Amino acid sequence: MNENFLKNLKLGFKSNKLAIAGAIIIVIMAFASIFSFAYPVNPNALSVTERLVAPCLKHPFGTDDMGRDYFARCLNGGRASLLVGFMAMVLSTFMGVVVGSISGFMGGKVDIILMRLVDALMSLPTFLIMVVMNAYLKPGLQNVIIIIGLLTWMGIARIVRGETMSLKERDYVVYSRVSGQNKWKVIFCHIIPNIMPTIIVAATMNIASAILLESALSFFGLGIRPPTASWGSMLSNAQGYIVNAPYLAIFPGLLILLTVISFNYLGEVLRKIFEPK
DSSP, X not given: XXXXXXXXXXXXXXXXXXXXXXXHHHHHHHHHHHTGGGSSSOTTOOOGGGTTOOSOSSSTTOBOTTOOBHHHHHHHHHHHHHXXXXXXXXXXXXXXXXXXXXXXXXXXXXXXXXXXXXXHHHHSOHHHHHHHHHHHSOOSHHHHHHHHHHTSOHXXXXXXXXXXXXXXXXXXXXXXXXXXXOHHHXXXXXXXXXXXXXXXXXXXXXXXXXXXXXXXXXXXXXXXXXXXXXXXXXXXXXXXXXXXXXXXXXXXXXXXHHHXXXXXXXXXXXHHHHSOO
């Protein structure tokens, strides 16, 4: 199975050059963010004499309105944005898989109650709820992750439920049920491992959505707060200098765009690999 997966993965990337570029961009972004501490410039160091310096050899991305090196802040902002995207994806995927698999496997009243809950949550304006929740919680990276994770699991739950309802009629699942195996063991040992490809695809797409949501919250001043940098907060700060220093908006905006598009192309390749032939 692993050999077939690697073979299909190779064919999928070979047929989609943009996905290869996306994967390379994601790897570069991740490594640059993780090892941003190696860049010998303090991203929070202020310099009154170097305010709004245009991109140059000393400052590749220029400096912001407080004289801080913008390249260093983009690296650190990438760490925050990617961390939020990954951790929020882990939380939302876990909740979606648990709810979706239980709902699809149990059926009956359990399925009805859980799916009505999912429908009710999906009908609510997610971003507005995020704003309200953020107003009552202390601003910070951890709370942003929790807020996004708690409000983005419903789509994965629906996908997992559908896959579970299909798998629970398969012979090996029916046999495990009639042989007396515990229902929780059936779900976590027979159902979830066999829908893992679908979960991986959904999780990949969810990272891009989480990054966009974090950027939107930070853009409106409701996410990660200064002096901690994130791409969204950097965009928010750039609003007042869009005419005199447009690079303040161009660099973080371009990084968000490239990252989200890259994850979407990667998810598209994985979807084609795992979809039924």
